[in-house]
Amino acid sequence: MPKKETRPSKDLYRELRLVPWLRLWQEEVPRYLASSPEEKIQRVALIRAIGAGFSEADQPTLKEPVRQWLLSLLQDPAEKVRRYAMTALPKIGAGRAEERQLLTLLSKTSADREKKFLGKALEKIGGHATLDLIRTQGSSLPHLNEQRAKANLARQQKPSTIRLTTPFSDIALLRLHLRCRTGLEPILSDEIKALGTQFRIMEIRPGLLTLAPTSPFTLEQLYSLRTFSTASFLLGTLPKSTSLIEPLANLIASPLSRSLFQTFTDGPIRYRFEFVAKGHQRGAVLQIVQRAYTLCPDLLNDSREAPWAIEVHPSPIGDFVELRPRISPDPRFPYRQQDVPAASHPPLAAAMARLAGPFPEEVVWDPFCGSALELIERVRLTGVRRILGTDLSPDAIQAARANWSAAHFPGISAEFVPRDFREFEKITGFGPSSISLLITNPPLGKRVPIPNLRGLFDELFAVAAIALRPGGRMVWINPLKIKPPASSLRLEFQQTVDLGGFTCRLELLRKR
Secondary structure, three states: OOOOOOOOHHHHHHHHOOOOHHHHHHHHHHHHHOOOHHHHHHOOHHHHHHHHHHHHHOOHHHHHHHHHHHHHHOOOOOHHHHHHHHHHHHHHOOOHHHHHHHHHHHHHOOOHHHHHHHHHHHHHHOOHHHHHHHHHHHHHOOOOOHHHHHHHHHHHHOOOEEOOOOOEOOOOOOOEEEEOOOOOHHHHHHHHHHHOOOEEEEEEEOOEEEEEEOOOEOHHHHOOOOOOOEEEEEEEEOOOOOOOHHHHHHHHOOHHHHHHHHHHEEOOEEEEEEEOOOOOOHHHHHHHHHHHHHHOOOEEEOOOOOOEEEEEEOOOOOOEEEEEEOOOOOOOOOOOOOOOOOOOOHHHHHHHHHHHOOOOOEEEEEOOOOOOHHHHHHHHOOOEEEEEEEEOOHHHHHHHHHHHHHHOOOOOEEEEEEOOHHHHHHOOOOOOOOEEEEEEOOOOOOOOOOOOHHHHHHHHHHHHHHHEEEEEEEEEEEOOOOOOOOOOEEEEEEEEEEOOOOEEEEEEEEEO
16 A cells, blocks of 8 residues: 555545455554554554454454554554554453553553543443542542443443333323324324323324323333334423533433333443434533432443433423433344345334234235335234235345244245336236235335336336225335326325435325
């Protein structure tokens, strides 16, 4: 790789990240080791690129050589080289040996900048030794944060998880926020009512439903609802104030917050705090979480794999402060083993299935099946006898088959065929009036340009009019203001839905 000695480190780093990681390790690292001290300073971005790319490279057998190389760089005479090495070490999953070396270096250095970067590295990989040092010499170690060190140690010792089956009983003033794609509020509302009297709808705003539980409930019961995007607990609404540090810290450490944390958390309580739609606000975030830690040292702010998020959402009546479980993978959609580009959002697929409604002995076809989310969600609602998924992409068909197998619906006939939907009648067992439900989220022309999208949908309408039996339905996402040319298809439902930066119409058509 040609060298440009005056190139800024950031520019060189961006260039190096485009190079395959194994090539960096096999070619650029030996070249770096053989270079002069001045050249090493100029190409110090290589250290950062090696650390950042290691997890993506899938080269576990090289972890130890990479680790040893980075540890050797901690002894380099140049402070900048040592600094880059200590930043890269946490990227490869460093442990106790690295902690000891960093602590040794911390005891020897007098450079304030080096102490700062040592503190950041120790907060990410440090254990008991780092925490003991903070507790004994905290006032002389301004670059080490006790809360972050405790969170890191807690993460190492026992990964926290969310309890789905533990009931929460203190419901008197509790409010839940269910967020959905704007436009899906009526479908989510109907789903909540169909669940029974467990949750009462208090208010409906665009993309947001506020619920009140009527009796003790579990997260498992809440997550039986499938058409919401996120669920959270409302901790409070912020007053219009110039300083939000104290009000926010008080809400984070409030009795309600602690009760929710303790009921639903198995392991140390770790949360991620962020302002939604207001940027990172790192300075304010640090002050808020430090104040909350002072009020309740059992609550640990941790941006790495925290099972909870505390989010501040803008609202006309005052910003909402919400506690949201970060459950991954989503327990509602465990069948999602494979995905494809531009795949449906699972709650949207669930909403489309609910809109289709029940139909006994249902035969369902998705002409653009992708990873089969719409088909699987419809089968979950029962009444389906047979499904068909077609797609031009072999990768999509493979994903659909994998997800269908994981969903495990014995006794239901399923076929996934790599076929153009216009050749529907060539598929054995299917023909005119053989389909009771056509459900699809078709190509929308947003990520992949389609030369004649309107013409594609005109052909889809024509095929639907042939394939559907009398009374059969077509549920689909319509990105254009287009109506079916076939008089046999009658529009029964239409709702504009936000699909993330652009709107489409969710429609239900029925064959006369």
